[in-house]
Amino acid sequence: AGVGIDNVDLQAATEVGCLVVNAPTANTVAAAEHGISLLTAMARNVAQASASMKAGKWQRNKWVGVSLVDKTLAVMGFGKVGSEVARRAKGLGMTVVAHDPYASAERAKALGVELVSFDEALAAADFISLHMPLTPTTDKIFNDESFGKCKKGVRIVNVARGGVIDEPALVRALDAGIVAQAALDVFTVEPPKEGDALVNHENVIVTPHLGASTMEAQEGVAVEIAEAVAGALAGELSATAVNAPMVPAEVITELAPYVTLAERLGRLAVQLVSGGAGVKQVKVVYRSARADDDLDTRLLRAMITKGLIEPVSSAFINLVNADYVAKQRGLKISEERQPTDGAIEVPLETITVTIAGVKSKFASAISGNGSITLEGKVKDGVPYLSKVGDFGVDVSLEDSIILCRQVDQPGMIGKVGSILGQENVNISFMSVGRKSPRQHAVMAIGVDEEPSKVTLQKLGDIPAVEEFVFLKL
Numbered sequence: 093a094g095v096g097i098d099n100v101d102l103q104a105a106t107e108v109g110c111l112v113v114n115a116p117t118a119n120t121v122a123a124a125e126h127g128i129s130l131l132t133a134m135a136r137n138v139a140q141a142s143a144s145m146k147a148g149k150w151q152r153n154k155w156v157g158v159s160l161v162d163k164t165l166a167v168m169g170f171g172k173v174g175s176e177v178a179r180r181a182k183g184l185g186m187t188v189v190a191h192d193p194y195a196s197a198e199r200a201k202a203l204g205v206e207l208v209s210f211d212e213a214l215a216a217a218d219f220i221s222l223h224m225p226l227t228p229t230t231d232k233i234f235n236d237e238s239f240g241k242c243k244k245g246v247r248i249v250n251v252a253r254g255g256v257i258d259e260p261a262l263v264r265a266l267d268a269g270i271v272a273q274a275a276l277d278v279f280t281v282e283p284p285k286e287g288d289a290l291v292n293h294e295n296v297i298v299t300p301h302l303g304a305s306t307m308e309a310q311e312g313v314a315v316e317i318a319e320a321v322a323g324a325l326a327g328e329l330s331a332t333a334v335n336a337p338m339v340p341a342e343v344i345t346e347l348a349p350y351v352t353l354a355e356r357l358g359r360l361a362v363q364l365v366s367g368g369a370g371v372k373q374v375k376v377v378y379r380s381a382r383a384d385d386d387l388d389t390r391l392l393r394a395m396i397t398k399g400l401i402e403p404v405s406s407a408f409i410n411l412v413n414a415d416y417v418a419k420q421r422g423l424k425i426s427e428e429r430q431p432t433d434g435a436i437e438v439p440l441e442t443i444t445v446t447i448a449g450v451k452s453k454f455a456s457a458i459s460g461n462g463s464i465t466l467e468g469k470v471k472d473g474v475p476y477l478s479k480v481g482d483f484g485v486d487v488s489l490e491d492s493i494i495l496c497r498q499v500d501q502p503g504m505i506g507k508v509g510s511i512l513g514q515e516n517v518n519i520s521f522m523s524v525g526r527k528s529p530r531q532h533a534v535m536a537i538g539v540d541e542e543p544s545k546v547t548l549q550k551l552g553d554i555p556a557v558e559e560f561v562f563l564k565l
């Protein structure tokens with residue numbers, strides 16, 4: 093329930109498919125206000141003077157401070173907190189420069205702030221306020237070398253992350269008088285060890301990570317995180333997700349039946365492979381009239397991955413970890429778009445899933461290119477299997493399916509129907525596809541119940557049946 097995600101093991105969360113959301117906005121003002129509090133308190137020795145007076149002293153000469161007006165403040169990290177600090181510092185009559193490699197010059201200009209390089213900021217600053225995230229690049233970015241580039245007597249505020257400062261280097265800079273004072277809310281190790289040189293330095297004031305600690309901000313982040321969690325549990329993809337692609341709600345709604353289709357095609361395809369765990373190369377072809385940037389296939393790819401892996405492993409796969417798990421298992425999924433002249437209102441005409449380099453339990457599922465090939469489409473919001481290998485079929489993907497190839501001859505549907513009927517297996521859908529009359533045909537039969545092995549064998553024993561397979565959805 094905050095901004096910083098350096099305290100979350102994102103890699104571990106991603107690996108197990110755990111969605112991580114943060115609360116990036118509700119504590120911005122609180123952090124900025126705390127930064128300003130530390131800036132003013134540091135400049136006027138508020139904390140030290142208060143402690144000395146409570147100790148029974150009256151030291152008016154000892155606690156003479158410095159003024160802020162007309163001084164230059166360097167805001168390092170011109171993001172949400174940094175820009176709110178800049179706005180407030182302008183109100184205190186300070187000149188504000190900012191360093192942020194990713195901030196827009198226009199946004200800075202609008203606040204009357206000049207964007208400068210790291211070294212320029214250090215050279216210009218009477219005060220430095222840190223507001224960058226802790227990343228591998230910003231880790232200990234304030235070190236002996238950078239303190240050496242500062243004006244002598246610079247004052248530093250840190251309400252960002254302790255790790256952006258090399259703390260022993262700051263102690264050295266304080267002792268050398270390069271840094272006159274520091275005001276710190278955050279530390280490399282929290283809480284710092286007892287007797288910490290920085291915490292106990294006479295020119296340093298400290299607070300125990302209080303940047304976000306206002307009643308208002310705590311309520312704000314609680315609401316922000318609760319809404320994100322409730323939304324995620326309701327199946328929405330959160331706008332504040334930090335380890336999943338952000339797919340807008342309307343795209344998710346539009347693609348919903350295709351998402352189901354994608355997963356089911358993957359699920360059926362892998363069951364056709366003899367020894368399904370050996371799948372390494374999968375190609376997905378999307379036929380669509382939409383422009384490339386108007387069709388987000390990340391969700392579909394993730395669901396095909398889910399369909400391909402879950403039936404043959406104990407892995408749990410979702411949008412968060414699909415690509416990771418695929419990579420771990422050496423499963424390469426390549427995607428291809430084939431443009432059509434259809435209506436652009438329809439996101440996709442067909443999805444084809446091809447598994448190369450494997451043997452099939454059902455030889456007829458191997459198409460001319462030597463790979464297991466299944467094609468599906470969505471009709472009236474319902475996913476359908478439209479092709480098995482080179483055989484066209486038309487069976488809704490709502491129930492489990494029996495695929496069987498037989499010699500195309502009269503009476504076959506009746507024979508199959510009565511064998512299933514004897515065992516009270518209800519047929520929901522049936523479709524026969526063939527390349528030419530009286531040759532071979534593939535029958536796809538949707539069934540409400542799973543037929544017993546004996547019943548399936550009876551189908552196989554019909555003389556005209558050449559092969560059959562039962563695929564569970």
Ligand SMILES: NC(=O)C1=CN([C@@H]2O[C@H](COP(=O)(O)OP(=O)(O)OC[C@H]3O[C@@H](n4cnc5c(N)ncnc54)[C@H](O)[C@@H]3O)[C@@H](O)[C@H]2O)C=CC1
Binds near residue numbers: 095123172191226277
């Ligand atoms: N003390 C506290 O209780 C609180 C601390 N924070 C911390 O404050 C920091 C800033 O938070 P927000 O402003 O909300 O984040 P933000 O993401 O809005 O802003 C961070 C800015 O730093 C910039 N940045 C990245 N690398 C940089 C670099 N090498 N040099 C300079 N700038 C760089 C980014 O471009 C971005 O504009 C975070 O570390 C956050 O964890 C935030 C709230 C409360």
Ligand SMILES: O=C(O)C(=O)COP(=O)(O)O
Binds near residue numbers: 095097119303305
């Ligand atoms: O939001 C952040 O990054 C913070 O540092 C706030 O920390 P807290 O939520 O007060 O532990």
